[in-house]
Amino acid sequence: MRRFVERHPFGALLIAVAVAIFVWLIFAVWPEWLVDAIGRKKTFVNTLLNGITLAGLYFLVASGFTLVFGLMRNVNLAHGSMYLLGAYIGYEVSEATGSWFLGLAVAFLAIALTGVLLQVLIFRRMEGEDLRQTLVTIGISIIAADLMLAVWTGTTYQFLPPEWLFGAAQLPIVSVIRSSGDAVYIVYPIYRLVVLAVAIAAGIALWLFLNRTRVGMMVRAGVNDREMLAASGVNVQLVFALVFAIGAGLAGMAGVIGGTALSIAPGEDIRYLLASLIVVIVGGLGSVTGAALGALLIGLAEQFGLAYFPTYGVVLTFLIMVVTLAVRPQGIMGGR
C-alpha cells in the first residue's frame, strides 16, 4: 500500500478522490443540481445495490464454470442446465418438506452428484478432446432443457423463502429530507442482501479451499500443469471429479437462490449460461477472482443500463465484452 503510494503518487491521489466522491454519493443528501443532472438518489443507490447483488448471483454460477474450465480445459456449456435443474429439484424438495434450506442443500448435493456422473461417465471418455467435449455439452444442455420442459412444463415457479427473508429492510442511508424535516431512508429487499452475503461467503470459502488446503493445492497445481501433477503421484481423476462436483453444486445452489430472488422458467438455463460466459470472458477464464470482478462489472452494467437507458441497456454488457476482448483478450485476471 505504502509502496504503491510512493511509486504512483498521482494515481493514488486520483483513486482516493474517486473513492471519496463515491462514498459522498452514497451517504450525503443530494443537492438539487445533482438530482437535476442524474436523477433521484433513491434510483442511484438502489441500482448500485441491485447491481452488486445481481453480481453475487452471477458469481455463484460463474465461479463453478470457471473452476471447471481452469482445471479441465472443458468448456461446460451444460452449466446453465445444472442451474435450472438445481432450481427445479430445490423447488420440489422445499415444496414437499416445507423447508427452504433443505431445498438449498439437496439442490447442491444432487447437482454435485450429477456433475460427478457427467465427469466419470462422459467427459472422462473423451479427455483431451476439447472440441468434442464442448459439442457433447451442448447436446446435453438441449436434451436436458426438453426433458425439464416435459417434467415441469413451462409454468413459472417461485420459491417461498422463510418469512424472515421476505420483505424490505431500512438501510442507514438517507434518501431525501422531506420539507417537514423528516429523513426518508432507503428501503431495500432483505433477500437480495442475503444473496450477496451468500455469494461473499462462497467466494471466501472457495479462496480458503484453493489456497489453504492440500486438495486446493493439488487443484492449483493441476491448473498449471496437469501432466506434472499426475506424474507426481496424485490421482488426477479424483481431483477432477471433486472440482466438477463443486462447480456443478454451486450452480445447483445458485438455482435455488436465483429462483427465489427472481423466478424459474424454461430459458433460464441459456440466460445464466450466457451470463457466465460473458462474466468469465471479461474476468479471465479459469480465475475465481476474475469471475468475481467480471460478475461485478456485468451486474452493475446490466442494472445501470436498465435503470438509466432501459431500451439500449443490453448493449452496455456486450460493449464491456468487446472492449475487454480488444484490449485484454485473455480477460482482466486471465493468465498467459
Added chain:
Amino acid sequence: MYRFAKKVLATAAVLALAGPAAAQDGPIKMGALATLEGAFTVLGEDGMRGVRMALEEFGYKAGGREIELITGSSDASPDSAIRAARKLVEQDGVDILVGPLSGSEGLAVKDYAKTQPETTFVNGSSAAQDTTLRDPADNFFRFSTEGAQWMAGLGEYVYNEKGYRSVAVLAEDYSFPYTQVFGFLEPFCRLGGEAPADARFWVPIGNKDYSSVIAALPDDVDAIYVALGGADAVNFLTQYEQAGGQLPLIGGSITVDQTVLGSKGRTREFIIGTPSAGPISDTWDDPRWNAFVATYKEMFPDGFPSPSLFAHAYYINTKAVLLALEQIGGDLSDGQAKLRETLSTLEFETPTGMVHLDERRQAVADIFLTEVVVGPEGNLVNQTVKVIPQVSQTFGLSYEEFLEYGVVSRENPEC
C-alpha cells in the same frame, strides 16, 4: 429393359392418379405455431391447448376430411416465428397455419404470408395493431381481437371510477405492449389524464430483474400501468412486493391473467382489486363460457385453474377454420379461394359471444372489463365488471379517421 419401362410407367400412372386425389381426399394438414420456448413458454402451451380443444370438438375432422396437426415452436422473436412458419409451410407443406402467439411475431408472419399465396394463415393470439390495420395480407385472418381493442373501456374506467389522474407506464419493448399502451392511454389522456414520457419504462422481453426499474419508478403518480407477460409479469409482481411497493396497479391484458395468477409460488394478495381489460373474464357467468371452462378443465387437469386468453384466442381461430372447412366440404382447390371467401364472411358463436371480421379480416368481438378478486377455490381470478359489446379495431371511427391517430409507438399518444 421392357419390364423396367413398364414399372416406370406404372409408377407414373399411380402418381398421376394419386396426385390430385390426395389433394382433395387426403388429410388436411394444419400447422399450429406457438411459443414453446423462452419467456412466453407457458403462454404457448396454453395456446396449444386451445388448438387441441377445437380439434377435439370436431373429432379431428372437418368437411369429411381428416385434419392432421403439425406443431411448430418459436421463442417470441419475429425471426424465430418466421423460421418455424417456413418449416411448417415449405417443408411440412401445411395447407393452413394457425399462429403465431406474440405481437411482433404476428407482424412478421403477416409479411411472410404475402409470399405464400397458396397457404391460408389464421392468427393464434398475436395482438399487435398493424398486423391487420396497415398493409394487411389477403390471406391472413384474425378471429381474435388485438391489444388496443382489449383495452376498451379501461382508460375511462380508471379515470372516472378510480379517480386516477396520472400514471407511470411499465411495458415490454415491442409492438404488442405499444398497442396495449395506446389502447389504454388514448381515452385516458383524452379525458385529461397524464403519462409523461419520462414516466414510461420500456424493458426487453425476458428481463428478470426489475429491481432497478422499480427503484426508478416515480412516487408522485396515482398508479402504475403494467403491460408485461408470462414470467416477466411474475417477476415484476414479486419484486415489486419485496421492494415494498405501495402504488396501485393497472393491468395489461396478459399481466394479471391466468398465466400469471396461476403461477406456482406465493399468492400475491396485493394485486387484488387491480383493474384490467381483455378478451375474456374468468368469472363471466354465461353458459357458453362455463361450458368452455368445464371442457378445458376436463381435458387438461394440469392446465391453469381457468383457460387463459391464449387458449381462448387459439381456440377461436382454430374453430373458425374448422367451421369454414365444414361449410365448404373441405374443398381447398383453386388456391383455397372458397376457404378464404367463407372465412371472410364467417360469423359464429364463441365462448365469449359473437365474432365476425371487418374488411381487413380483423375480428370484431366483445371485450371484458375486469378486476382481480379471490375466486371460490381460493385462487385469484378476474371478475367481470362490465362487458363492452362488439368492439371494432377502429373503435367505431372510420378507417381513415382512425389512421390519423398514428402508428402505435413508445410515445403515442403523448400526454
